[in-house]
Amino acid sequence: MLWEVEILPSQDARDHEGQRILADAKSLGINSLTDVRSARSFLMQGELSEADASKAAELLLCDPVVETFRVTALPDSNAADKTECLNVLLHPGVTDSVADNAAKALVQQNLNVSAVATCRKYWLTGSLSEAEHARVSSKVIANDAIEYVVTGPLQLTDLHVGSDYNFQLSTVPIRGMASDDELMKLSAEGQLYLQLAEMQTIRDYFKSLDRDPTDIELETIAQTWSEHCSHKTLAGRIHYVETQDGETIREIQFENMLKETVFAATVQIRENLGDDDWCVSVFKDNAGIVTFDENQDVCIKVETHNHPSAIEPYGGANTGLGGVIRDPMGTGLGARPVCNTDVFCFARPDFPADELPPGVLHPKAVMEGVVSGVRDYGNRMGIPTVNGAVYFDDRYLGNPLVYCGNIAMIPRDKSEGKVSPGDLIVAVGGRTGRDGIHGATFSSAELTEDSESISGGAVQIGNPVTEKMVLDVLLEARDRNLYTAITDCGAGGFSSAVGEMGEETGAEVWLDKAPLKYSGLSYTEIWISEAQERMVLAVPESNVAEFTALCESEGVEASVIGQFTDTHELVLKYADNEVGRVTMEFLHDGRPPVIREATYELSSHHSPSDEASSADVDQQAGGTWKVPATLVAALNKSDYTADLKKILGSLNVASKEWIIRQYDHEVQAGSVVKPLVGINNDGPSDAAVVRPDLTSNRGLVVSCGMNPHLGDEDPYWMAAAAIDEAIRNCVAVGADPSKIAILDNFCWGNTERPETLGTLVRAALACQDIAVAYSTPFVSGKDSLNNEFSYEDKDGNRQTVAIPSTLLITALGQIDHVEQAVTMDLKAPGNKLYLVGKTDPEELGGSHFNLVNNIDGGKVPQLNAAGNLATYKALHAAIKAGLVRSCHDLSEGGLAVAAAEMAFAGGIGVTLNEDLTAADLFAESNGRFLVEVEPGNTSQFTSKVEATLVGVTNDTDRLQVGSLLNADLNELKTAWQEPLGY
Secondary structure, eight states: OOEEEEEHHHHHHHHHHHHHHHHHHHHOOOOEEEEEEEEEEEEEEEEEOOOHHHIIIIIIIOTTTTEEEEEEEOOOOOOGTTTTTTEEOOOOOOHHHHHHHHHHHHTTTTOOOEEEEEEEEEEEEOOOHHHHHHHHIIIIOOOTEEEEESSSOOOOOOOOOOOOOOOOOOOOOOGGSHHHHHHHHHHTTTOOOOOOOHHHHHHHHHHHSOOOHHHHHHHHHHHHHHHHHHHHTSSSSEEEEEEEEEEEEEEEESHHHIIIIIIHHHHHHHHHGGGGOOOOEOOOSSSEEEOOOOSSEEEEEEEEEEHHHHHHEEEEEOOOOHHHHHHTSSSSSEEEEEEEEEEEEOOOTTTOOGOOTOOOHHHHHHHHHHHHHHHHHHHTOOOEEEEEEEEOGGGSSSSOOEEEEEEEETTOOHHHHHHHHOOEEEEEEEEEESSSTTTHTTTSOOOEEEEHHHHHOOOOHHHHHHHHHHHHHHHHHTTTTOOOOOOOOTTHHHHHHHHHHHTTTTTEEEGGGBBBBBBBOHHHHHHHHHHEEEEEEEEOGGHHHHHHHHHHHHHHHOOEEEEOSSSEEEEEEETEEEEEEEEEHHHHHHHHHOOEEEEEEEEEEEOGOOOOOTTTTTTOOOOOOOOOHHHHHTTTOOHHHHHHHHHHTTTTTOOOHHTTTTOOSSSSGOEEOOSSSSSTTOEOOOEEEOOOSSTOOEEEEEEEOOHHHHHHHHHHHHHHHHHHHHHHHHHHHHHOOSSSSSEEEESSSSTTSHHHHHHHHHHHHHHHHHHHTTOOOOOEEEEEOOOOEEEEEEEEEEEEOOOEEEEEEEEEEESOOGGGGOSSSSSOTTOOEEEEEEOOOTTTOOOHHHHHOOOSSOOOOOOOOHHHHHHHHHHHHHHHTTOEEEEEEEETHHHHHHHHHHHHHTOOOEEEEOOOOOOHHOOOOOOOOEEOOOOGGGGHHHHOOOOOEEEEEESSEEEEETEEEEEEHHHHHHHHHHHHHH
């Protein structure tokens, strides 16, 4: 019997979902929609009576305080009010984690349930045209990539998914493809997304074997060689030429660009540290590891999930966070997650709906879906989200960026795993379905208006409850020493996980042993599926019984799917049939190197001495800068109150409280400095401070730095500023600058264009220079390339929109005693305000002052790394000595914005010196802080830290700077909170 349990808002409860749909429709310009009613429903199949269905609703499915329910037998033919109902259901095979969890819970209540599905229901009121109705349906109510809409009463008769699978070995006739066009057609139509040289190499390899590849062999190679898995561009051979006025300024031939820049920085730093090296494991496992205390080390990893989030924002971001949590879980012998971080890049949420390119979701819907996806996964796993940022630029319209990170603790003796021949390959956690097929290769391709239909299967849906259960089991098994190695099953599925684990040994995989969500999957689909919440372990045969018993006791599925061998081959079998055999050498070392040209043209305002090397990074000289008349005029006004309000109200500076409040940043009870601080807990914290061990006062500090607008001016100084900002944010709350680890996440456009690749190389060179100068090693990283969206405009012309070159730097610092941590809100009137660090009033290039006034000009902020590092160490000493009441780094908007944020966060007035100029207020020079010091501590403070007295706090409700600025704090705060005050 099949039943539908509809859950509706009770008569007195607000229909939040209906109101959301109505608001989103109006944001798309559909004003003829006047009302929306909503409901959610559970479809249940099994030997169930109507009383059983009602019992299920009463016990588990309905909240009687705010909801009511009604039960209907399906197929439904009698409900008159459902004639115009829109039912939104998931496509068959798409993971329905809510239904899965409900089914398990209902079975535990002794209800005979064989299948459960969820559905969302909407009733629309208004004079909508047919086109408007279709637009609401496809752009607001449902996402075609994973859902479909049924109008009227549901006529379903069966919820079960799957079909019989008849084995048939499939081969691909690649040996006979003599032309390049044939090879590239196979690459595109097969969603392999490999380059010509790679396709030629594969063809020649199988020619040498005198056979064609099976489909699974070709897929395995494509997954392993994908940009997502192998980072082949950044690790490729690149000829880089930097020119100015037609002359070559610098020329470098890289054999492995990543190894010779970012990796090289860490190698040099570790050599400099010698016996004091605090890095444990870098760039060789799923996450980087550094020391923490005598018992534990700390892991960190930040990933991107951009393309899936563009197609299905909720699922893309949801599994992005779930996947990055599994990275530390699969590092060493397994780490315990303690907090999350996330950074998003969107087009503005009020982007005109009628200007959306075909195939693009509205950025407001993307933003809401992404935030919800990250929120639900972190909150449901019980991991606090403590740090992050949100950036807006219309170039992210077709290709939003979603960065997700996780920090985890690992015992000091568990940081290394080792696979041995004879160990069994054990899959743990979620079952395998068709979700995520071609996810790794899809992530390496450019998005187009057709991506949703071609690659919708590359989007996964997560189940955080399953992952939490897996985590608990793995930590117990780790402490019992039941397995010898572990990795997460992420991009490429079993293909990448087993392929990487068995690289040094060999592996034989029994694909028919993998547990499936439903029948009908081919052997290739099983192998490359990216179904979520799965881990792969190497378990000695003698430990398998105890390990599987432990998993069973916690309700976690564990299955032996193969064995590691000593053959140095990857052998794939389905039942008694061998379906694939590839040598590990060809799989991991056979890919031809990417050979690219990269160019960068220095603009006229550069001079050769602008360029930093590890030797001269601290002796930068500015070039000749031409300041346009528009900037000169903007810097000679009589009052800048309106400018300050515009900057505070700009999307990149405005409060992100609407997002932050959706995250649980208190769970696990270790959050010390939270994302929002101040007297009303609504001021913008510089960084998070977390106690990962509640028996200790030692803390972790998590921060980030990023400024894509500077990349438009110069990617070198963009990267330098991102590193400096991330470090500065850590130091501002009390982190020790001598022990900060950083991560790089490059998100770029199509690097097959020499000029685009040139900007990436220039940024990577800065990463090397600045990291060495600060002695902040890179411990992990990730790149995401081809972040472009291509579409055909109304005139039939092909248009391509590339994201701004975007580099996220995440910093992980440490603090000896969390009670020494400092927040940014002002604490009391009568205190002194000191500017720490040097201001260059010319450094307005790429500034928010320029952005809100729509002008160009000024110098790109540069930095003196040696001077900054000395300042950071001195400021840290002052914070440890208790001399600092509050501290805020100067970044977006400069001194004026920092003073305003500190003032309204603390509810304390500020008077800054009359001799400050507009350039002093709005320049965005790096390396600076605004610090509050009590009068009795000023002499001690200034003896430790080189600082300039720039103002005082008072008991007024105003921010005043001579005649240049006089603003009410409540008005400034309102300007800051309103833009995203949902």
